[in-house]
Amino acid sequence: MSTTAGTRRLNGSLRGSTPTTRPVAHFDLPIHSTDSTMPVLNGTTANTSNGVDHPDSDSASSSSSTTANGSQPRRPGMSRKASSPMAPAFMVSAPGKVIVFGEHAVVHGKAALAAAISLRSYLLVTTLSKSQRTITLNFRDLGLAHTWDIDSLPWDVFHQPSKKKFYYDLVTSLDPELVAAIEPHLEGVSKGVPDEQRKNHVRSASAFLYLFLSLGSKQSPGAIYTLRSNIPTGAGLGSSASVCVCLSSALLLQIRTLAGPHPDQPPEEAETQIERINRWAFVGELCIHGNPSGVDNTVAAGGKAVIFKRSDYSQPPEVIPLPDFPELPLLLVDTRQSRSTSTEVAKVGELRKHHPLVTESILDAIDQVTTSAHSLISSPDFDGASDNTLEHFGTLIRINHGFLVSLGVSHPRLERIRELVDYADIGWTKLTGAGGGGCAITLLRPDAKPEVVRDLEAKLAEEGFSKYESTLGGDGVGVLYPAVLRNGSDEEGGEEIDQQKFENAEGPVGIERLVGVGTGTSEKREGWKFWKRATQ
Numbered sequence: 229m230s231t232t233a234g235t236r237r238l239n240g241s242l243r244g245s246t247p248t249t250r251p252v253a254h255f256d257l258p259i260h261s262t263d264s265t266m267p268v269l270n271g272t273t274a275n276t277s278n279g280v281d282h283p284d285s286d287s288a289s290s291s292s293s294t295t296a297n298g299s300q301p302r303r304p305g306m307s308r309k310a311s312s313p314m315a316p317a318f319m320v321s322a323p324g325k326v327i328v329f330g331e332h333a334v335v336h337g338k339a340a341l342a343a344a345i346s347l348r349s350y351l352l353v354t355t356l357s358k359s360q361r362t363i364t365l366n367f368r369d370l371g372l373a374h375t376w377d378i379d380s381l382p383w384d385v386f387h388q389p390s391k392k393k394f395y396y397d398l399v400t401s402l403d404p405e406l407v408a409a410i411e412p413h414l415e416g417v418s419k420g421v422p423d424e425q426r427k428n429h430v431r432s433a434s435a436f437l438y439l440f441l442s443l444g445s446k447q448s449p450g451a452i453y454t455l456r457s458n459i460p461t462g463a464g465l466g467s468s469a470s471v472c473v474c475l476s477s478a479l480l481l482q483i484r485t486l487a488g489p490h491p492d493q494p495p496e497e498a499e500t501q502i503e504r505i506n507r508w509a510f511v512g513e514l515c516i517h518g519n520p521s522g523v524d525n526t527v528a529a530g531g532k533a534v535i536f537k538r539s540d541y542s543q544p545p546e547v548i549p550l551p552d553f554p555e556l557p558l559l560l561v562d563t564r565q566s567r568s569t570s571t572e573v574a575k576v577g578e579l580r581k582h583h584p585l586v587t588e589s590i591l592d593a594i595d596q597v598t599t600s601a602h603s604l605i606s607s608p609d610f611d612g613a614s615d616n617t618l619e620h621f622g623t624l625i626r627i628n629h630g631f632l633v634s635l636g637v638s639h640p641r642l643e644r645i646r647e648l649v650d651y652a653d654i655g656w657t658k659l660t661g662a663g664g665g666g667c668a669i670t671l672l673r674p675d676a677k678p679e680v681v682r683d684l685e686a687k688l689a690e691e692g693f694s695k696y697e698s699t700l701g702g703d704g705v706g707v708l709y710p711a712v713l714r715n716g717s718d719e720e721g722g723e724e725i726d727q728q729k730f731e732n733a734e735g736p737v738g739i740e741r742l743v744g745v746g747t748g749t750s751e752k753r754e755g756w757k758f759w760k761r762a763t764q
């Protein structure tokens with residue numbers, strides 16, 4: 229199989245260039261919809277005061293609180309129809325990822341090889357009527373619901389001429405003054421929720437607010453941002469990056485700065501849109517992680533598989549798309565041991581500080597492993613199904629895991645998965661993502677007997693591990709605008725994905741069945757459009 233070998237510095241065309249004309253979305257985004265059938269979500273406005281939850285107020289429970297035990301809060305009410313919303317509801321979706329080679333090393337400027345998975349996050353944006361001046365985060369998986377008054381947010385700080393960033397800017401670090409301006413607005417988020425859980429809520433809320441204040445304005449329409457994800461949180465599968473790509477693309481669409489996606493869109497133009505989304509998703513990742521490399525959001529935005537390297541953080545990364553990344557027989561197993569990426573990344577940072585030479589050698593060796601894998605799949609006679617190729621690839625997987633153990637980012641539960649696979653002698657295993665728990669990938673030997681694989685899977689289940697079905701190398705960020713799936717003919721109209729249906733969809737299968745894109749849906753339902761990464 230062939231691979232495109234050309235390295236491109238993404239963003240190059242965007243960096244520092246101020247477009248003379250403001251790009252207008254090819255999207256047909258009506259600002260003042262007259263669609264009176266659109267449900268208007270009203271429960272949000274009455275319950276806020278300067279964006280702080282009122283856990284003891286009756287009304288707050290419906291819109292701006294998180295239940296103390298972390299269970300799903302009651303959703304924003306849908307009881308009353310007011311004036312028409314400012315725009316129809318729309319949905320965006322982005323995939324998670326697996327890192328096949330190079331996690332952690334990539335934070336320190338080395339290469340990584342990563343691919344999109346078919347587990348995805350979905351964000352429904354429901355725009356409110358003109359009089360409703362609030363924004364609500366309704367992040368169902370976390371049980372986070374919070375509402376802010378738009379007018380009470382620190383626009384003056386974000387819009388100072390020396391601070392103001394534009395949608396086409398390259399932002400590579402958070403501005404401490406802007407972070408400080410947001411902090412008071414995070415104080416009311418999920419008060420009363422246990423500390424560990426609350427930290428997750430605050431991280432997600434801070435990513436949202438930073439992006440909303442950077443990209444929006446005081447005139448932004450009120451909206452409800454409802455997120456559901458089929459990617460397990462904190463499992464190494466890029467859940468945070470997928471969420472950040474959804475937020476970034478939704479906000480950029482709302483301010484009409486994205487062209488497409490469109491089936492006839494020239495690849496270079498699609499690449500520019502992906503990059504624009506990716507840049508702001510990285511800013512969201514900075515809020516959640518502290519020190520991300522950007523590989524996760526790059527894969528979540530552009531999909532497929534890539535080699536990624538960022539040696540200079542003030543510059544865009546080098547990204548080499550791998551359009552013909554092979555369909556590898558991978559087993560994806562979750563330890564169900566949650567951890568935070570920022571903690572694991574910090575551990576390696578500490579190790580590097582105390583043992584600079586040794587740590588640098590390990591990181592260099594991981595780089596060699598990634599380079600070797602890249603050369604293998606780029607070679608003209610590469611055959612992803614041949615025994616020799618898989619043996620070579622598998623050995624690299626095993627070696628990479630060993631280095632990650634040396635860096636101190638494995639976990640006894642990850643080692644248990646590896647041990648069980650090694651005993652069964654059916655493949656090569658490594659942790660994927662940040663480690664410290666999370667997921668492992670196993671590349672199965674071509675001659676692995678189905679009954680042995682079945683026995684292993686049963687054993688893994690018995691010991692409390694779970695397994696995910698996922699294909700690699702799928703689409704990146706996509707849009708369903710408006711949030712209507714056209715199942716039948718035009719005369720029959722389409723099925724609208726409204727707030728209630730989205731919130732009530734049961735589990736991953738129910739969500740995928742409703743939205744029509746993801747692992748269990750063999751083909752995407754009509755209406756979804758994806759920006760396609762240029763491959764040359």
Ligand SMILES: Nc1ncnc2c1ncn2[C@@H]1O[C@H](COP(=O)(O)OP(=O)(O)OP(=O)(O)O)[C@@H](O)[C@H]1O
Pocket residue numbers: 367368369370427428429431432455456457460461462463464465466467468469471516517524567568569570660661662663666
């Ligand atoms: N479904 C979700 N809804 C809202 N926020 C989420 C969701 N999933 C993840 N997050 C945010 O991302 C954080 C977890 O990110 P973390 O990087 O630790 O895990 P990950 O992205 O799954 O793993 P990795 O970075 O190793 O791939 C959470 O604390 C939360 O702030």
Ligand SMILES: C[C@@](O)(CCO)CC(=O)[O-]
Pocket residue numbers: 327330331332333334335464466519520521522523524569573661662
């Ligand atoms: C551990 C890490 O390399 C991968 C997390 O998916 C962190 C990063 O690249 O940001």
